[in-house]
Amino acid sequence: MRCKKLLKYAAGISAFVWVAVLFIFCEARAADIGNCLLCHKYPGLSRIDENGDLKLLFINESVFNNSVHANVKCEGCHPDIKKIPHENVRKVDCMLECHIIEPSSEKKFSHKDVETFLSRSVHSKIDKEGKPKKYPEDYPDCKDCHDNPLYRPLSFFKKVRPGISEIVLGRCRVCHKKDEFIFRFYNHITTRLHAIRSPKNIAEVCAKCHEDPALVARHGLSRKAVSSYAETFHGKAANYLSEGIPDCLNCHVNIGESVHQMLSHKNPESITFKDNKIKSCRMIDCHPHASAKLAKYDVHPEFDKEKSPMEYYFTAFFLILTGGTLLPLAGIMFLDLGRRLFSRKKEDKE
Amino acid sequence: MKAFLTKLYIVSFMVLTLFFMVLTWNLTFGKLIEEQSRRKSDDQADSLKALADGKEEQSFKKIILEGDEKVKHYLGYRVLEEMKLEGHFHHIDYEMEPDNRSTCVECHGDIPHDAKKEIRAFGNMHSAFIACETCHVRLEGDQKTGAFKWYGRKTGEIIPSPIKEDLAPGFYHAKIIPFGVIDGKLQRIDTQSQIDFAREYQKSEKTLSDPQKAKAKKIIHKFVAEKAYVCEDCHRGKDSLLPFENLGYSKKRVDLLVSSEVVGMIRDYTKFFVPEMLHPGLSETEAKKLEKQ
Numbered sequence: 001m002r003c004k005k006l007l008k009y010a011a012g013i014s015a016f017v018w019v020a021v022l023f024i025f026c027e028a029r030a031a032d033i034g035n036c037l038l039c040h041k042y043p044g045l046s047r048i049d050e051n052g053d054l055k056l057l058f059i060n061e062s063v064f065n066n067s068v069h070a071n072v073k074c075e076g077c078h079p080d081i082k083k084i085p086h087e088n089v090r091k092v093d094c095m096l097e098c099h100i101i102e103p104s105s106e107k108k109f110s111h112k113d114v115e116t117f118l119s120r121s122v123h124s125k126i127d128k129e130g131k132p133k134k135y136p137e138d139y140p141d142c143k144d145c146h147d148n149p150l151y152r153p154l155s156f157f158k159k160v161r162p163g164i165s166e167i168v169l170g171r172c173r174v175c176h177k178k179d180e181f182i183f184r185f186y187n188h189i190t191t192r193l194h195a196i197r198s199p200k201n202i203a204e205v206c207a208k209c210h211e212d213p214a215l216v217a218r219h220g221l222s223r224k225a226v227s228s229y230a231e232t233f234h235g236k237a238a239n240y241l242s243e244g245i246p247d248c249l250n251c252h253v254n255i256g257e258s259v260h261q262m263l264s265h266k267n268p269e270s271i272t273f274k275d276n277k278i279k280s281c282r283m284i285d286c287h288p289h290a291s292a293k294l295a296k297y298d299v300h301p302e303f304d305k306e307k308s309p310m311e312y313y314f315t316a317f318f319l320i321l322t323g324g325t326l327l328p329l330a331g332i333m334f335l336d337l338g339r340r341l342f343s344r345k346k347e348d349k350e
Numbered sequence: 351m352k353a354f355l356t357k358l359y360i361v362s363f364m365v366l367t368l369f370f371m372v373l374t375w376n377l378t379f380g381k382l383i384e385e386q387s388r389r390k391s392d393d394q395a396d397s398l399k400a401l402a403d404g405k406e407e408q409s410f411k412k413i414i415l416e417g418d419e420k421v422k423h424y425l426g427y428r429v430l431e432e433m434k435l436e437g438h439f440h441h442i443d444y445e446m447e448p449d450n451r452s453t454c455v456e457c458h459g460d461i462p463h464d465a466k467k468e469i470r471a472f473g474n475m476h477s478a479f480i481a482c483e484t485c486h487v488r489l490e491g492d493q494k495t496g497a498f499k500w501y502g503r504k505t506g507e508i509i510p511s512p513i514k515e516d517l518a519p520g521f522y523h524a525k526i527i528p529f530g531v532i533d534g535k536l537q538r539i540d541t542q543s544q545i546d547f548a549r550e551y552q553k554s555e556k557t558l559s560d561p562q563k564a565k566a567k568k569i570i571h572k573f574v575a576e577k578a579y580v581c582e583d584c585h586r587g588k589d590s591l592l593p594f595e596n597l598g599y600s601k602k603r604v605d606l607l608v609s610s611e612v613v614g615m616i617r618d619y620t621k622f623f624v625p626e627m628l629h630p631g632l633s634e635t636e637a638k639k640l641e642k643q
Contacts, residue, residue: 038611042520043444044478046461047471054461056435056442057471061518063430063441084615085468092439143437150441152425162427198424241424303385316382323378330371337364341357 036074037061067148068191071184072098094142111142117260122267138215145205149196151187162187199238199247203229206248223307228300244285251280251299446478447523451506451540453548453570454482472581479520481527483539484592488575489530497529497536498592508538511598519603526597539573581616 045057064070076098080090095115097108118124125136155163172182207226209215216224229235237245253259254271263270271280277295281287301311419434432442449455463473502509502524512522530539551566583591587608594604
């Protein structure tokens with residue numbers, strides 16, 4: 001009996017030790033070899049720069065550890081910082097090679113390929129002839145679209161915690177020994193199995209430029225892309241945080257290619273070219289048996305006679321029909337109620 | 351009574367019908383009219399802005415009021431809502447509550463340090479959890495008590511130490527304020543009468559003459575020391591200005607705050623290159639190697 005009790009205690013203690021070790025591993029994930037967080041962990045570390053912009057120098061360690069860059073040392077992106085106080089700090093160059101080895105090529109990891117993809121895309125600052133496009137400052141840099149990407153595991157348990165399966169982690173532990181590695185690898189894979197941002201967040205990123213009236217006017221873009229998307233069924237579902245509907249990238253990026261290589265709708269190789277649009281509609285997750293006519297549906301309708309006449313007249317018709325029916329009906333009800341009110345008064349007097 | 355209730359019943363139905371009519375109007379014809387007028391104003395703005403060739407109007411509204419936007423990241427299992435900072439890469443996920451007590455902040459702002467490039471960010475970092483008076487007022491003689499307490503940023507009230515084992519440093523939502531002997535009583539040095547005086551000045555500033563303004567400013571700033579306390583006054587092993595342990599800091603935190611890591615960094619600040627001691631876990635040679643790289 002006593003032996004059983006002892007065993008119970010031992011099991012309890014070992015479970016506690018295991019949890020503690022796991023906790024320590026999780027805490028030790030930060031790649032802060034330079035001890036930069038000695039100062040940068042404080043939320044108030046900031047200043048107002050010469051242009052009146054807030055420069056926040058705070059790094060939230062727990063959020064950073066949950067990001068895809070958690071394993072990258074501070075010096076990996078800020079190699080010029082060697083001195084305190086930091087002097088003439090250069091802008092981060094995302095094309096730098098960092099210390100991580102890319103396993104398939106066994107070369108140092110870099111985002112250099114993204115630059116190549118971007119140079120071929122409609123968002124490149126350079127035109128086909130290698131000359132700078134008009135208004136080059138309007139074309140996006142890395143940080144215009146990206147902040148530090150956070151892990152977003154594939155499933156969410158009751159929408160309150162990431163759906164990290166202990167059963168799957170147990171399978172990982174059969175071969176892999178470090179919980180830190182398992183945690184990171186699991187998160188990396190499950191995050192990459194779906195979009196790292198929700199459709200609503202993706203639309204918001206595109207809206208930074210594509211809803212800017214000045215930019216839209218300068219580049220002669222025909223539509224305000226995001227507000228018109230929000231008018232459609234897809235956009236409305238995105239607004240309600242649906243994850244199962246297409247976002248901007250699903251329709252504007254050639255299937256199987258980098259999102260950075262977005263082509264103009266005038267380019268016959270582009271998925272948004274008039275004859276190719278149906279391919280994105282027919283993706284297995286969307287409308288696999290759709291007829292070619294589906295692609296003719298205007299996914300960026302605006303309430304505008306010139307741009308979307310069909311949608312304009314349909315919407316106007318239904319608005320007028322609804323208002324024209326319900327308002328007179330309510331008016332008649334109001335008058336009828338008034339008559340009853342006053343006739344009662346007369347009866348009372350009699 | 352019955353007649354009155356019937357009338358009430360009919361009137362309430364009339365109100366409901368009116369409400370329904372307004373709602374229907376807003377969703378139908380109102381929407382049509384609003385959409386048309388929005389489009390007209392958008393078109394005007396488009397043409398004006400396109401003419402301006404990208405140079406946007408720099409108004410107070412645009413820069414200051416609209417600059418306080420929030421952004422939400424939908425992670426599926428939580429929504430991370432944070433301040434929107436254009437071009438900021440790292441996530442913040444921390445809401446700095448306004449300091450509702452401090453009258454200094456009302457004029458000087460929450461990020462007041464700007465003059466000295468070398469220490470401005472450190473100054474601002476400390477001002478997130480240390481009241482201005484802690485460094486900028488030097489209590490002398492009988493007034494000096496060595497007592498310091500925490501007050502909540504939101505309420506301004508004195509609170510128990512917010513420091514907890516699982517709370518990251520600086521995430522306190524509270525500030526340290528010195529206590530002194532004022533009018534024969536031990537009290538916080540930002541007294542209510544001083545606060546009332548400063549707020550009254552702010553309210554009536556526009557109506558005051560220049561000499562009146564100068565006089566008021568002199569009175570408001572009369573406690574401000576010519577030379578503020580400096581880093582070493584707190585970050586030292588002996589006779590630290592702040593009684594860290596009384597303020598609720600753990601022994602481990604106190605050791606770090608007065609450690610050679612922090613104190614040494616401060617001492618050698620102007621000629622400081624990231625030393626080996628800032629590479630925990632690495633041997634001296636490894637750290638040197640890393641620096642060379």
